[in-house]
Amino acid sequence: MPAVDVAGEFETIERLLRPLAHPDYARKLADDVAVLPSRPGFDLVLTKDAIVEGVHFLPDDPLDTVAQKLMRTNLSDLAAKGAEAFGYLLACQWSERCGWPEREAFAAGLAVDQKAFGVRLLGGDTAVTPGPASFSATLLGWVPKGGAPARSGARPGDAVYVTGTIGDGWLGLQAAQGRLSLDPERVAALAEHYRRPVPRLEFGQAVRGLVGAMMDVSDGLVADACHIARASGVGLELDLEVTPLSAAAHAWFDNRIDAEAAMEKLVTGGDDYELLLTASEREEAALRREADRLRLRLTRIGRVVSGAGVEARYLGKSLRIDHGGWTHGG
């Protein structure tokens, strides 16, 4: 089929994307491919995620933050493998609302994050779609040979930790949609977290040799704990009383009548992009040293046991978790 928007495609690459290209590996975006030399002693870590307007971002989200969300959610997957990010390929499917100002904003968002996270554009393609905009990125990082932690490394007796705070992703979505009645500064901070999460790359690299299993919290704390339990063939017990909350999340939470329902929202909502990890107790001091050095909160939220699935304790109740959330009662 003849490409739609051929001039636009050419100019988009020329004006907006070429300045972002990796100086060594991208062939000036003129060759349909990136060519990457081998790096002996290192494994290449690859991850690929797409974001779709109306599903993963809101139709009125500014395009610079959309680009940054795409970049950061993918970087978060690299962080969970302890990888040092260096490049990405990008497929843009612009909707009709994406004229030059929107494309320029998108490229500006990429430029900011390229600098912030040390990555450069390697290749990809750009096209126009009659539907909602969507963008897909493949992120690449290096990790020393054999050094990438898996989800399957949790062992009974390990402690379970999470970085940062939980629930700000879900609250941020509510904030971005104008559904939160908190003071405006907190609403803005939460919406910002939803639009521009912070991937824990430095912490991931610092602790990759200390952890059993590690992954990022994207589906929600409990769902992601289930992923680790399943992949590792173990059970996880979580103490939700100690779930780390931000000041904004506390302000929201403290006004709920049904604490259990409120906590469920926070730990199942997802989009947190913190790291969830397990480690032997003897690594605790080392983990905390790295967290302190990076001024990152690290909370011990549970332990790994023999068995299967996730069991969460909250307000004296034991809650069985399944994939989508928890079963009330118990």
Added chain:
Amino acid sequence: MPAVDVAGEFETIERLLRPLAHPDYARKLADDVAVLPSRPGFDLVLTKDAIVEGVHFLPDDPLDTVAQKLMRTNLSDLAAKGAEAFGYLLACQWSERCGWPEREAFAAGLAVDQKAFGVRLLGGDTAVTPGPASFSATLLGWVPKGGAPARSGARPGDAVYVTGTIGDGWLGLQAAQGRLSLDPERVAALAEHYRRPVPRLEFGQAVRGLVGAMMDVSDGLVADACHIARASGVGLELDLEVTPLSAAAHAWFDNRIDAEAAMEKLVTGGDDYELLLTASEREEAALRREADRLRLRLTRIGRVVSGAGVEARYLGKSLRIDHGGWTHGG
């Protein structure tokens, strides 16, 4: 935002995608990433293209052929770099019409092409979109260190060649849309070419050391010749009288009243996925040996000159080519 279709996502991965996973590098699709060991002495070639319903494929195209078109258009980019393909990452954005039967067909198409081309699934993601379906793939291949030809390698004096036949991509689109009045067998063959082009991987690998510039014909023969001219800082002269046509394309062409307009359609329509290459005359015998060995047509269609841009000769006229097509007159 809570993911749409979570159960579907999980089951799609479990039932349809996991059986396609690479046994060594995909971590059973359980880890959000692929981890690829270094291969000293080789460069990694990466390419990424997306296809969108209503833009790159038709809403009623069977999903197995959509999967195969996605795979093959990306493999064609690897072929042009002489790479040996081994794996891919995939982002699926299913539309509402994509229920289980359609997803199963899509996976079946992938399975067929995995076998045909020696590639395995490395990772990716799957989501549901409120708009038209779209799919994006990142294909990976190996090429001996420094061995990937570029678009920028054409030198004055080189001859210009193309594999296979030109115009079947554009005619195939017309055929798939029911716009061609040819006998049904030819219509079916052209639609098949549009839906399932054949990437020239073996030929690309065989000749990578013989060529100056090489790329695949996706935008159209003349537009892609322009890409080589620009990237190499040279001019290309094409003799369109010798444009290789399939029997079906001949049958269509011979019934046109305006031969020049008809030829323009064939050489600007795109979607051919043949290889366009330049090489020194002294390599001609070696190129033909490889083409003969693979039973692949190879046509010398022009030459590289000093200067810029592409000039095409047809029916005694000289036609200036610009990016979108040619300028009539001259």
